[in-house]
Every structure is written in structure tokens, then in C-alpha cells.
Amino acid sequence: MKPVKRNEENRLDVVRRNDPFRSFFDEFESMFEDFFRPGFLSEYKDYPVAIHADVGEDDEKYMIKAALPGMKEDDIKVSVEDGVLVLRAERREEEKEEKKGYFRREIGYGKYERRFRLPDNVNLEKVDARYKNGILDIDLPKKEKGLSRKEIKVKGA
Template sequence: MSALTRFNPFRSSTWDPFREIGELENRLEKYFGKPLIPGNGGKETMAIAEWAPLVDITEDAKEYLVKAELPELKKEDVKVSVEDGDLTISGERKFEKEEKGKKYHRIERSYGSFMRTFTLPEGVAAEKVNAEFKDGILTVHLPKDEKAAPKTVDVKVQ
């Protein structure tokens, strides 16, 4: 018997529970406007977080659409690949060069390498996947295979 698996865009192929806890802590800090665990005598602490671009995944009758926010990146800095049923988006956002006489008072944006991997749902035509990059938004089109499209069959009842 074959099992049906529903596509879950929130499931990444590599799950890291510590990253999940860190993301929850960051969300709560943003909501309450202060760190959950105060340090330095109650002063605001600063930490550099791992960076992962935010992604929206939608579906219509013809395709799945993945949109990733990649501000200040060039398309040369981003790689999109489909392999073994996984879509992988990777790249790197580099920190600005330090300038003499310039003081940094706060650095909240994250920098460095990132990789997001998503399991493709059944019925995606992997050989027809294409991507476009414009204004800091990466859009990946995952067309559905025509063979996998649901068909309507009229049944005559007698």
C-alpha cells in the first residue's frame, strides 16, 4: 500500500531544534521589544544570529511558487538547485567593508552564508523549474507535471 504525503512548506529537510529555539526567542524579543534574558546588568545584549531568508510558498492549478527575500544580494550571489526531490536556495550576504572613522552603534541585520532546503511535493516537473531575481526577491517557479494533474471522470449512474 502506498502512503500519501502532504507537502509541508514549513518542513525543511534538515531540522535543527536549536535554530528553532533561537528563532522563537528572536520573535518573542521583537514582540516584547527587549531581550528575554537580560545581560550586562539589564542593558541590551547584542548577538549575531544565523541568517536565513524569509520564504513564502504558494500554489495554484499550474505551479508552486517560492518567493524568498534576499535584500542587498546580487543574482550572482544566489544559487538555486533541484536535486533528489529537494529545492535548495543558498548564497551569502557579505558585511560592508569597515571604513576608517565610521563607528557602528548597532548591527541588527545578519550576514554570512545561508542555505534553505525544501522537499518538493509529488508531481513537480523538476526539469522545468526556473527562477528569476528582481529587486531583492528570488522567485522560483515549480511547474506541476501535467501527468499528475487531477482528471475528472464522468460516471453514468444507471
């Protein structure tokens, strides 16, 4: 499939202008701008497809809901590398069955990826991820206030 430029830039401009977390949750933006996304149901893609996600926060945590329809838990890998949360998913097996000359492929296969630069106050020890109804649900608890604060005593010469 040939990458086709999507007419989506205007929308992204609006989102970007109003997004105070641009510098944080934003590692993969260029993929949205430049590629038509083959998505989850198309049959072939030879480059990783960006995963769409909603990001929110409350007083205790940041929350990410990433759309990964039709996966199994084992297909999904979540890691934090140098302060960047990396979501990777890959559907390797092709469930293909030939019947009277027609190939039956249940859902598309391919690689999916998204990176989010995390704010400093995320408690990495307590990050939690669950998968249900095609949504990867990640909770990123915030460090307790004051935990990263340290007074430095100023000494005389």
C-alpha cells in the same frame, strides 16, 4: 550574538496545523523554533540563517517567494538535490570603510539557507528563478497530468 529563544512557537503551531504541505515544503523548521534569527542587517552570525518564504500553487505550478534583502544575483544559489530544493545565499564581501574612527558596514554579512522537499509532480527541467526587490521568485511548473502514469500489463504465469 547569543542565540535567544524567540517567543514564536505558538504562531508556528498554528501555521503547522493548517499546513497540508508540511511533509513537502518543510525541511528546516527546527531552525525557526530554536533560534533567534539575527536576520539580514545584524553584523555577525556564525551559523546559517533560515530564509523566510511564502509558498503558493495554482493549477500549473508551485511558487516560492523567498526574502533575501540586499543580495546580488551572484550571491544566490538554487539547486535541487535528491528531490529537495536548496536555496543558499552568502554575502562574503564586507563593504567596510573607516571614517574618523567609525566603521561603516553597509549591510550584514553571513550565510542564509532554506530547503524545501518538493512534491513528485514538479517538472525539474522547467524550474525558473528570478531576483528582484530583495525577493527570490521561483516557479516550479507541475508535470502534465498523466505524464507519470503508466499502465502495467499483468501477464499470466
